[in-house]
Amino acid sequence: MSHNATIADMYSGVDFTSLSWIEQQWMSWYLYIGNPILATGLASFLLHELVYFGRCVPWIIIDAIPYFRRWKLQAAKIPSAQEQWSCTKQVLFSHFMVELPVIWLFHPMAEVFGMRTYQVPLPGFREWAPQVAFFFFFEDMFHYFAHQALHYGPLYKHIHKMHHKYSAPFGLAAEYAHPAEVAILGTGTIAGPIIYCAFTSNLHIYSMYIWITLRLFQAIDAHSGYDFPWSLQHWLPFWSGAEHHDFHHMAFTNNFSTSFRWWDRMLGTDDKYREYRARVRAAKAAIKNATKEERDQMEQKLMAEVEAEGVRAEAEVLRGMEKTKVQ
Numbered sequence: 001m002s003h004n005a006t007i008a009d010m011y012s013g014v015d016f017t018s019l020s021w022i023e024q025q026w027m028s029w030y031l032y033i034g035n036p037i038l039a040t041g042l043a044s045f046l047l048h049e050l051v052y053f054g055r056c057v058p059w060i061i062i063d064a065i066p067y068f069r070r071w072k073l074q075a076a077k078i079p080s081a082q083e084q085w086s087c088t089k090q091v092l093f094s095h096f097m098v099e100l101p102v103i104w105l106f107h108p109m110a111e112v113f114g115m116r117t118y119q120v121p122l123p124g125f126r127e128w129a130p131q132v133a134f135f136f137f138f139e140d141m142f143h144y145f146a147h148q149a150l151h152y153g154p155l156y157k158h159i160h161k162m163h164h165k166y167s168a169p170f171g172l173a174a175e176y177a178h179p180a181e182v183a184i185l186g187t188g189t190i191a192g193p194i195i196y197c198a199f200t201s202n203l204h205i206y207s208m209y210i211w212i213t214l215r216l217f218q219a220i221d222a223h224s225g226y227d228f229p230w231s232l233q234h235w236l237p238f239w240s241g242a243e244h245h246d247f248h249h250m251a252f253t254n255n256f257s258t259s260f261r262w263w264d265r266m267l268g269t270d271d272k273y274r275e276y277r278a279r280v281r282a283a284k285a286a287i288k289n290a291t292k293e294e295r296d297q298m299e300q301k302l303m304a305e306v307e308a309e310g311v312r313a314e315a316e317v318l319r320g321m322e323k324t325k326v327q
């Protein structure tokens, strides 16, 4: 591609009529914007914003309807409108200040490794599905170890503490985090595609868009605070879901991964979580004839215990830091 080549030149020889509807839209977008770097950057950022807030809207509505409380994991903690608004402002700030530059820089960087952007045709299911599966696996592994590191004293106090502001998270809080955390954990999301591209030189940004969309759904749903009978973890037992990550926020420990349960399971960082689940199950079985209120009360009591333990554990991490300072 010469420097003087226009986007129209780049598409010379492409038979527009042979393309699918989505490929035609893709090509039209690049022709409309005229500059491929601008077109890619804009589309990527807009996709991120639309998917993020678009996915949060149903959870905001669900939080406003008391009927859904029966599936809320920490039913006593419904986020207020004011809480949701202040969370949104912080999320928007980090989207523009941290994610926008990273998203913008990602494409030229990935293109160096051979990623396709404006080109048509787009990859089909058989091409993108294994790529997206690899990105899920890689991100989950990266996040597991990086997230544990963020629970270490100084990193916790200065960076990760912010994300733990909500002991009962809600959808919007998925990306409520310190800018440094957004950058650190965001690496897990974009390093997978870059590594994949570096080794295979075969990646279209279209696969990346599918990955980002699914990853945002995963993160927002994991923070939603709701466990429905139809939630994915009931169909895929290794899927984390809200039930897994909600415990991390409530108990301040265990369950460090994002999408899957296997790292926590294999490395034993889900012991307290499983013990808690067993206690709830046993207590529920023991009071089978109790009323719904009695059962709810019992669950609230167990939750309060776990949360109090979490508050103590958090204080200990912060206290550990004080000691290091004194020495």
Ligand SMILES: [Zn+2]
Binding pocket: 147, 151, 160, 164, 248
């Ligand atoms: Zn954490």
Ligand SMILES: [Zn+2]
Binding pocket: 163, 169, 174, 223, 245, 249
């Ligand atoms: Zn979280």
